[in-house]
Amino acid sequence: MVRTLENLMYQVSDLFMAPVLVLLVVLFFYSLYALGGFFMQGVQRSRGTARFRKLLSNGLRSGGDIPKGYPLVALAVEKQDVTKDELDVAALSEMEGVRMVSRIAPMLGLIATMIPMGPALKSLSDGDVQGISENLIVAFSAVIFGLVVASITFFIASTKKKWLAQELVALLPLVEKGIEDTAQEREALREAS
Numbered sequence: 001m002v003r004t005l006e007n008l009m010y011q012v013s014d015l016f017m018a019p020v021l022v023l024l025v026v027l028f029f030y031s032l033y034a035l036g037g038f039f040m041q042g043v044q045r046s047r048g049t050a051r052f053r054k055l056l057s058n059g060l061r062s063g064g065d066i067p068k069g070y071p072l073v074a075l076a077v078e079k080q081d082v083t084k085d086e087l088d089v090a091a092l093s094e095m096e097g098v099r100m101v102s103r104i105a106p107m108l109g110l111i112a113t114m115i116p117m118g119p120a121l122k123s124l125s126d127g128d129v130q131g132i133s134e135n136l137i138v139a140f141s142a143v144i145f146g147l148v149v150a151s152i153t154f155f156i157a158s159t160k161k162k163w164l165a166q167e168l169v170a171l172l173p174l175v176e177k178g179i180e181d182t183a184q185e186r187e188a189l190r191e192a193s
Contacts, residue, residue, distance in 0.1 A: 013115055020112045021138075024145045027105050031152040034098050038156045044069030045163065056170055059177075072167040076175060084175060091164040095157055102153035109146020113139040 045052075048067025055066070055073065066074050075090050076082050116135035123131030 010118060013118075016111065017115045020108050020115070021142065024105070024108050024112060024142060024149070027101055027108070027149045028145055030097075030101060031105075031149045034101075034156055035152055038160070041069045041160075041163075052170075056174065059174060070167055072164060072171055076171050082175060084172060087168055087171060087175065091168060094164060095160050098153040098157040098160065102150050102157055105146045105149035105153065107146075109143040109150075112142030112146070115139075 044067070048069055051065050051067040052070055052073060055077070066077050071094050072087050072090060075087065079086070116139045120132050120135035120139070123129075123135065
């Protein structure tokens with residue numbers, strides 16, 4: 001009974017190898033795509049710094065040219081009555097993809113490392129050196145792919161977190177002032193009617 005269960009688990013785990021490898025390749029291309037978008041956003045932010053400061057000094061209600069690369073500023077200008085919570089949610093959703101990939105990629109790399117270890121150990125017991133090397137090549141390549149993907153996306157997530165925190169800190173006084181102004185306008189309308 002136990003031997004049957006072990007064989008069943010071995011066969012089922014072997015079925016995961018192809019999907020895990022495909023996912024690692026997809027995540028690798030996603031990380032390259034995210035890296036390109038990150039560099040583009042960095043260029044946009046460096047070019048739009050003056051417009052960002054001007055917009056902050058004039059206030060969000062003044063409109064003006066919205067600098068590219070500043071997603072929270074764009075949201076605050078687009079939606080005049082935006083709240084701090086909405087900005088927090090927008091910041092989290094802005095980072096969600098790279099955050100998730102930076103956590104999932106090492107796990108997939110570990111799964112793709114462990115699956116070929118069973119056949120490699122079986123090849124070792126059979127004295128099949130070629131079988132050992134083939135399985136270990138797949139195992140080590142998969143974990144390296146997972147770690148490279150995680151490293152790229154972790155760097156992007158960390159830097160974006162800093163950028164979004166800076167935007168949020170700069171926007172909060174203006175958002176709170178906008179909420180106070182809106183409340184005063186509503187009160188004035190109530191008193192007038």
